[in-house]
Amino acid sequence: MENQELPPAFEHALAGFGRYLEAERARSAHTRRAYLSDLRSLLEYAASEGLTDLPGLDLGTFRGWLGAQSQAGMSRSTLARRSATARSFTTWAFREELIKVDPALRLRAPKAEKSLPGVLQPQQLVRLLRGMEEAAAEGSPVPVRNRAMVEVLYATGLRVGELAGLDVDDLNPDRRTLRVIGKGNKERTVPYGVPAAVAIDDWLRRGRPLLATGQSGPALFLGSRGNRVDQRQVRTVVKGLFEALGDTSATGPHALRHSAATHLLDGGADLRAVQEILGHSSLATTQIYTHVSVERLRRSYQQAHPRA
Structure with a gap:
């Protein structure tokens, strides 16, 4: 229209x-x-x-x-x-003095419904990442890249735009951290684990060089033509992986971010540490993941306790 x-x-x-x-x-x-x-x-x-x-x-x-x-x-x-x-x-x-009074000061709208974000179970992620590791072992650069991207998304909880914007020099392999430019051009440092480090190293050694061209610049992840990977490409890759997994309603990269946050909290991570990792400006945004964990605990209780 x-x-x-x-x-x-x-x-x-x-x-x-x-x-x-x-x-x-x-x-x-x-x-x-x-x-x-x-x-x-x-x-x-x-x-x-x-x-x-x-x-x-x-x-x-x-x-x-x-x-x-x-x-x-x-x-x-x-x-x-x-x-x-x-x-x-x-x-x-x-x-800007385009109006003399603010007419929307008392404007109220219905509160948005808070839905619990979709979260992958750890065993689903193990299955998914094992399959990606096997595909990457065949040597084609695209599966090597895809494995590294998904490992990074789950290890760090990055937004898909943040992942696509990463440059090679944003990595600090010795400390296993990466520098991210998030919403509002705010910079943060995020740690990642050994599996992500192995996948990134594999991509840099035998994946990226096969796709890199004179137009690639410093971009960490590249598309098949050598340009910086596009957010839509990342979404398409993750969507296909979830569909192949078969037993999840998750549809896109944000589910990996949700999963990372929930699994961190389930493992005992401090809420403010998770806030810093995710780049949330407000702790209230991070707190939705505590509701996810409590909801999972409630379901487990109802299934297991004889008098639930």
Whole structure:
């Protein structure tokens, strides 16, 4: 569906907010598209109500916009995200003196439903990684790369974008750590274990040199044409692995991040240490993994205790 034409003042504000997200908030291109899509939806609704400039926006406009989407069947999590986008936008507009009062200060949306993330069982991961090790032993560079990528994703809990952005010199093989540039361009150092170290070394010795070209630069993981591996390629690889595994509903790389966090906590890791490893800005985000572990404990109790 094509975007509706907006009043000039709205188009100007939309472009300005996009520049702010990129220059000051350092949001990724994907995140900026999501914010601007939400904002355009709001401004299209406001225009349909006869508004042509930002000072005309009021709390009723925002509530009407969210209400219309709720009636259309939009999920609570999407409504919560769009409400947050609206508040970020009006905060920015007030700071830029495009509006004299912030109309979204009292805006509230339904709390997003908190679903427990999908987690692979340790034995499933052992089976998956053993199969990848066997495939890598055949010598083709792509299976060697895939094994290294999955080992790193599970060992470190990296986001797929962080994995794709790794350079060779981000590795510290002696300390078995890697430097990551995460959300908001924040840098962190993440440890990894011996299996990941072995897989990375294998990739650097007999995988990467076969794919590297003059265009490869310092990228750690390469696509089949020698360029930096694309996030979509990583997702496709992991999706295929999970489908082949057969006994999991997990579908993408984020399941490896969920699994890493949950298994760390199950093994007794400190919550704040897991927060640092994952690069969460808020401890509350990390705490969802404690719910996963408690839920697993509850299921085990119900299955095993005679009076559960």
